Amino acid sequence: MENGNVNITLPDGSVRSFENPVSGAELAADIGPGLAKAALALRIDGEMRDLKTVLTTDTTVEIVTTKEEGDEVLELIRHDAAHVLAEAVKELYPETQVTIGPAIEDGFYYDFAREKPFTPEDLEKIEKRMHDIVDRDESIDREEWDRDDAVKFFRDQGEEYKAEIIASIPADQPIGIYKQGDFQDLCRGPHLPSTKKLGHAFKLMKLAGAYWRGDSNNEMLQRVYGTAWRTEKELKAYLNRLEEAERRDHRKLGREMDLFHMQEEAVGMVFWHPQGWTVYRTLESYIRNKLEKAGYEEVKTPQLVDRKLWEASGHWDKFRENMYTTESEERTFALKPMNCPCHVQIFNQGITSYRDLPLRMAEFGSCHRYEPSGALHGIMRVRGFTQDDAHIFCTEDQIASETEIFCDLLMDIYKDFGFTKVRVKFSDRPDVRAGDDATWNKSEGALKEAVEAAGLEYTMNPGEGAFYGPKLEFVLTDAIGRDWQCGTLQVDFVLPERLNANYIGEDGAKHRPVMLHRAIFGSMERFIGILIEEYAGRFPLWLSPTQVVVATITGDADQYARKVLDACEARGLRAKLDIRNEKINLKVREHSLAKVPALLVAGAREAEESTISVRRLGEKHQKVMGLEEALDALVEEARVPGT
Numbered sequence: 001m002e003n004g005n006v007n008i009t010l011p012d013g014s015v016r017s018f019e020n021p022v023s024g025a026e027l028a029a030d031i032g033p034g035l036a037k038a039a040l041a042l043r044i045d046g047e048m049r050d051l052k053t054v055l056t057t058d059t060t061v062e063i064v065t066t067k068e069e070g071d072e073v074l075e076l077i078r079h080d081a082a083h084v085l086a087e088a089v090k091e092l093y094p095e096t097q098v099t100i101g102p103a104i105e106d107g108f109y110y111d112f113a114r115e116k117p118f119t120p121e122d123l124e125k126i127e128k129r130m131h132d133i134v135d136r137d138e139s140i141d142r143e144e145w146d147r148d149d150a151v152k153f154f155r156d157q158g159e160e161y162k163a164e165i166i167a168s169i170p171a172d173q174p175i176g177i178y179k180q181g182d183f184q185d186l187c188r189g190p191h192l193p194s195t196k197k198l199g200h201a202f203k204l205m206k207l208a209g210a211y212w213r214g215d216s217n218n219e220m221l222q223r224v225y226g227t228a229w230r231t232e233k234e235l236k237a238y239l240n241r242l243e244e245a246e247r248r249d250h251r252k253l254g255r256e257m258d259l260f261h262m263q264e265e266a267v268g269m270v271f272w273h274p275q276g277w278t279v280y281r282t283l284e285s286y287i288r289n290k291l292e293k294a295g296y297e298e299v300k301t302p303q304l305v306d307r308k309l310w311e312a313s314g315h316w317d318k319f320r321e322n323m324y325t326t327e328s329e330e331r332t333f334a335l336k337p338m339n340c341p342c343h344v345q346i347f348n349q350g351i352t353s354y355r356d357l358p359l360r361m362a363e364f365g366s367c368h369r370y371e372p373s374g375a376l377h378g379i380m381r382v383r384g385f386t387q388d389d390a391h392i393f394c395t396e397d398q399i400a401s402e403t404e405i406f407c408d409l410l411m412d413i414y415k416d417f418g419f420t421k422v423r424v425k426f427s428d429r430p431d432v433r434a435g436d437d438a439t440w441n442k443s444e445g446a447l448k449e450a451v452e453a454a455g456l457e458y459t460m461n462p463g464e465g466a467f468y469g470p471k472l473e474f475v476l477t478d479a480i481g482r483d484w485q486c487g488t489l490q491v492d493f494v495l496p497e498r499l500n501a502n503y504i505g506e507d508g509a510k511h512r513p514v515m516l517h518r519a520i521f522g523s524m525e526r527f528i529g530i531l532i533e534e535y536a537g538r539f540p541l542w543l544s545p546t547q548v549v550v551a552t553i554t555g556d557a558d559q560y561a562r563k564v565l566d567a568c569e570a571r572g573l574r575a576k577l578d579i580r581n582e583k584i585n586l587k588v589r590e591h592s593l594a595k596v597p598a599l600l601v602a603g604a605r606e607a608e609e610s611t612i613s614v615r616r617l618g619e620k621h622q623k624v625m626g627l628e629e630a631l632d633a634l635v636e637e638a639r640v641p642g643t
Contacts, residue, residue, distance in 0.1 A: 006018045006021055006055055006058065008022070008055060008058075008059065009058075010060075010062070011062050016030060018030075018055075021055060023054050023055070024049070024052060027063070031063070038066060039063050040064050040065055040077075040192055040197055041064040041076055041190050042061055042062070042063065042190075043064055045060055048072055048076065049189075049190050050142055050190045050193070051192070052141070052142070052193055066230045073230065074229070076103075076190065077192070077228050077229070077230065078103035078107055078227075078228045079102070079191065080140070080191055080192045080195075080198050081103075081108050081130075081228035082101035082103065082108040083101065083140075083185055083187070084130050084180075085101065085126065085130060085226060086101055086110050086112075087181065088126045088129035089126055089224075090183060092126060092129055095114065097113040097114070097159055097160060098112060098159065098161070098162060099112065099113060099161040099212065107205065107225060107226050107227035108227075108228060110223070111210050111212075112221060112222050112223075112224065113161060113212075113219065113222075114222055117222065118207055123224065126224070127226075130202065130204075134199065134200060136181065137196035138180045138194060138195045139194050140192055140193060141180075142177070142189055143176075143178075144174040147172075147173065148171065150166045150175040150186070151163045151166050151167050153184075154166065162186055165186060181195075199230075199231070199232075201228060201230065201235040202226055202228035202235070203226060205226055207222060207224060207225075208225065209221070209222065209223065210223040227239075245480060245482070245533070248480070248533040248536045249378075249533070250378055250379065250528075250529040250530075250532035250533050253536070253537040253595075256537070256593055256594065257275060257276075257532075257595050258273050259275050259276030259279065260272050261273070267373060267376070267383065268371060268373075268383030269383060269384040270379050274545075276528075276545070279528060279543060280524060280528060282640075283531075284364060286642075287388055289642065289643065290412075290642060291360075291362050296361070296362040296390055297359075297361055298362045298363065299362070300363060301343065301346070303336055303366055304326070304335060305342065307325070307333065309341050309345075310323070310334055312499060313340070313341040313495060313499060314467065314494070314498055315338070315341065316334075318432055318434065321370070323369070323370065324370060335367075338365075338389070339365035339367065340391060340515070342365075343363070344391075344496065344501050347393055348499070352393075352504070353504050354395065354504065354505050354506055354511075357393060357394050357395055358394035359392070359393040360390060360391075361391050361392075361393070363387075364386050364387070364389070364524070365386065367384075367386070367387055368384050368385075369383060371383050379525040379526065380526050380529040380530070382526075385525045385526070386523060386525065387519055387522070387523050388519055388521045388527075391515055391516065391518070392406070392515070392516040392518065393501070394513060394514050395513065395514065398514075399447070399516070400450040400453040403454055403516070404450070404453060404454040407489075413520055414474075414487075416642065417531065417534070419477070419534075421476070421477040422474055422475065422477075423474075423477070423483070424451065424456050424457065424459070424472055424473070425464075425473040425475060426451065426460050426461060427461040427463075427466075427471045427473055428440075428444055428462060428463065429444065429470065430466075431463060432467055433465070434468050434498070435468065435469075435493065435494040439493050439494060440469075442493060443470055443494075446514075447469075447470050447489075450491070465490070468495050469490045469491050469492035470490065471489060472488065473487075473488055474487035479534055479536075484530050486527060487521070488517070488518065488519050488522070489516060489518045490517040491516060492517060493512070493514060496512045496514070501513055501515075538617055541597050541598070541634065541637045541638045542638050542640050542641070545574065546594070547573050548568050548575040548597075548598045549575070549577075549587075549596050549599050550600045551579075551600070551601050552584075552603070553603035556603075556607070557604055557606065559607075562577065564600055564602060564612060564627060567631060568631065571631050571634075571635050592617060596617065597616065598614065600613070600615075601613040601614075606624075611626055611627060612624070612630050
């Protein structure tokens with residue numbers, strides 16, 4: 001501040017000076033009427049703040065508008081939508097108590113305490129009232145209250161839950177209260193300047209139950225979920241995406257295609273049917289071939305291991321609540337939740353020289369982890385799963401080159417499945433971790449150097465590393481724009497130290513290897529679920545469990561159809577025969593529902609001319625081809641990538 005002026009530096013480097021303190025709204029108006037109309041909030045020295053914030057000192061300011069892409073604006077909009085939802089509920093159902101209402105991925109929710117359950121009809125009324133509140137253009141204003149005054153106010157209003165939250169805040173901290181119309185709510189902010197700025201691109205989605213503060217010993221509340229976006233176009237696109245996701249739901253398609261099922265007697269475990277197991281084995285064979293060519297050696301380790309090993313590795317202390325255990329002969333054993341400690345046991349057998357490094361050890365490891373039943377989701381989130389796991393034991397000097405080799409392999413594999421958009425997240429040290437800060441500094445520095453050497457851009461994912469080391473997370477974007485975190489690479493200096501792994505260096509002394517934990521699919525089950533939804537069940541021919549069905553039009557073609565089936569099987573195609581006494585339209589419909597990619601239709605004419613009518617999944621018309629020509633084309637299409 002010079003000569004009493006307030007100097008505001010804008011993102012383009014220009015500076016605007018004001019004789020007196022100025023609000024963000026006044027700053028936007030000074031820049032131009034268009035910006036004043038579009039302005040939602042401020043970013044002051046990088047921190048999002050209310051547009052009405054008064055600027056009293058020289059500072060750097062950015063005006064935030066709906067045109068800005070990214071999560072921060074969406075979070076601001078969704079947070080306001082939650083407050084408007086609460087206001088609407090209080091107006092319509094005054095006896096209801098409001099509790100907590102945050103923004104979440106793709107939307108928002110608010111938990112309410114109300115004796116009478118909300119109904120779908122109630123949601124329609126609430127949503128309509130929310131639109132009314134937006135149209136009222138109510139000013140949203142922040143006030144700071146004394147903690148005890150705020151507790152008394154909300155208790156007097158009958159808002160016991162809100163009062164309980166405020167009472168848990170230290171008495172010397174000011175309480176942020178946002179007011180819009182006659183509604184007040186506790187909040188840190190920031191918020192939009194008025195309800196009108198929210199717009200109408202929101203929709204209430206569903207009702208659910210939720211315990212107060214997430215504790216099953218507390219009262220059950222009613223949770224109302226909604227979604228909110230910058231524009232109605234974005235909202236419509238999201239709702240269309242939800243419809244498409246429902247159509248592609250792997251649980252529904254898994255039933256229709258007879259791939260797998262799950263049942264209460266084995267919660268979170270998969271019963272693979274012949275069709276699904278064929279997909280599984282094909283995928284396993286594919287990745288095994290890739291790993292062999294990349295210099296990996298495959299191993300197999302026990303599923304049940306004494307707790308002593310898990311204590312030594314640190315998993316018992318950091319991961320115990322997710323482990324299944326059993327007692328035998330006065331010893332405690334755990335089903336392995338991961339393969340890493342067992343791989344170190346193989347590494348520790350005999351003497352390893354620096355000349356043997358890097359050593360790439362792979363396993364299709366069967367693992368078990370306890371997941372709360374509410375978190376389970378088809379084969380995407382299970383309790384029993386198989387990792388396409390591997391550990392690379394190497395020297396510190398080899399971290400960068402091994403990271404680059406792995407990233408190239410991973411990207412090549414994803415490309416074979418049509419995933420060309422892959423984002424990389426760098427997850428650093430979590431709060432609960434093994435190893436000292438010096439070790440973490442070294443491992444994080446080594447991984448950053450390695451990923452940069454591999455030429456990969458990445459974003460930070462703070463605090464989400466494994467307890468033993470930082471990791472890269474590889475996030476795929478599927479056909480309808482959803483993100484899936486699959487592959488990982490972790491740098492670990494901790495486990496080799498804890499489990500006393502050594503190699504003999506060029507100097508003849510013992511040295512600790514570095515351990516790179518890596519996976520590409522993540523788990524076989526989850527990746528198959530992702531593929532089912534990516535392809536909407538229409539697997540590429542090489543991955544399809546039944547590649548060809550030979551179907552007859554009349555019984556006169558049965559013998560020829562059997563000959564065609566034999567020819568398919570002789571050429572290595574996974575084929576089935578359908579000579580039922582049913583109309584061909586019924587057969588086509590049934591095999592289309594089962595997502596069979598190729599239907600070879602045989603009638604009397606085809607039998608006479610040694611041809612076949614080829615009908616491909618999703619196509620209305622069929623093509624008559626010579627049998628050998630048709631088989632040649634199918635065999636070529638069914639070739640496994642990389643073979």
